[in-house]
């Protein structure tokens with residue numbers, strides 16, 4: 001658990017971080033967000049003492065960060081930044097091992113940890129162990145930067161716009177990976193971004209700052225549905241609220257049992273799946289926008305339970321189908337998600353808002 005208590009930073013008499021208090025429970029993914037210059041990076045850098053505080057306290061699992069010896073600070077708080085900060089003349093393995101080396105871990109323990117982290121970030125050790133930072137793509141370098149920050153298994157991981165400099169597609173891949181790593185490790189993370197979509201994708205808690213002050217600290221859904229004021233509403237961007245909600249909802253929350261027989265009582269919506277012997281969907285009868293006949297199922301328009309509704313909707317629109325099969329890891333049909341399932345979210349949103 002990390003607690004910011006009345007955190008304040010003053011430069012030349014001006015408060016750039018102004019009395020910020022919040023608590024992030026263990027295992028939460030907290031995102032600091034707000035317009036440029038609102039004090040996000042300053043807040044983050046005060047947590048690991050890169051910037052000294054002007055006032056307030058930061059408590060990490062009961063300990064005042066300001067009083068921690070440097071070695072504990074390095075071990076307990078990991079830090080990853082946008083430019084990666086990798087040492088150019090060190091190999092990937094040496095970079096990942098930076099903090100364990102400083103902490104004088106035995107070599108075998110360091111090697112095991114490097115391999116474990118490379119596997120976690122899908123970097124094949126035989127290919128990447130001995131590469132140097134200039135031989136990596138932007139996305140690979142970011143993965144190494146985050147792996148390095150996690151090397152000593154810190155209690156909290158700080159990330160300052162880590163994906164700000166990569167192209168949008170790589171960024172999405174890295175966000176999905178970060179989400180998986182968070183779930184896998186249960187780490188407490190404090191992440192700075194100015195991108196609301198990124199925040200909604202990753203956060204379990206969002207802290208919205210403006211002019212150094214904390215305007216709202218809430219779960220993403222609450223912030224979208226009950227913004228504290230007009231500034232929050234505008235920052236989130238009401239125009240895209242529906243789509244943003246879709247990116248925070250998962251297929252497994254809205255899937256229904258698959259239709260395995262025709263229902264004459266459902267004209268227009270009637271459809272059924274044809275399965276192979278292994279229970280995998282091979283064809284859809286009905287429920288296509290341009291043709292009510294039999295359509296072979298393609299992997300491009302299947303859904304998995306952990307897919308966002310936004311992606312499911314995108315697949316429906318792109319492949320012109322009203323319903324997607326939901327499959328398990330073996331490709332077996334376990335449910336279906338239809339347009340109506342996606343629309344169900346709107347009703348939920350209205351209930352929340354009223």
Ligand SMILES: Nc1ncnc2c1ncn2[C@@H]1O[C@H](COP(=O)(O)OP(=O)(O)OP(=O)(O)O)[C@@H](O)[C@H]1O
Pocket residue numbers: 011016034035036037038039040041042043194
């Ligand atoms: N060393 C400094 N001396 C004076 N003012 C500073 C210093 N460092 C930062 N500031 C000011 O503090 C404010 C907050 O800066 P900070 O970098 O925390 O903002 P930010 O929200 O992270 O912005 P961005 O999204 O643009 O990175 C800004 O107005 C900045 O100009």
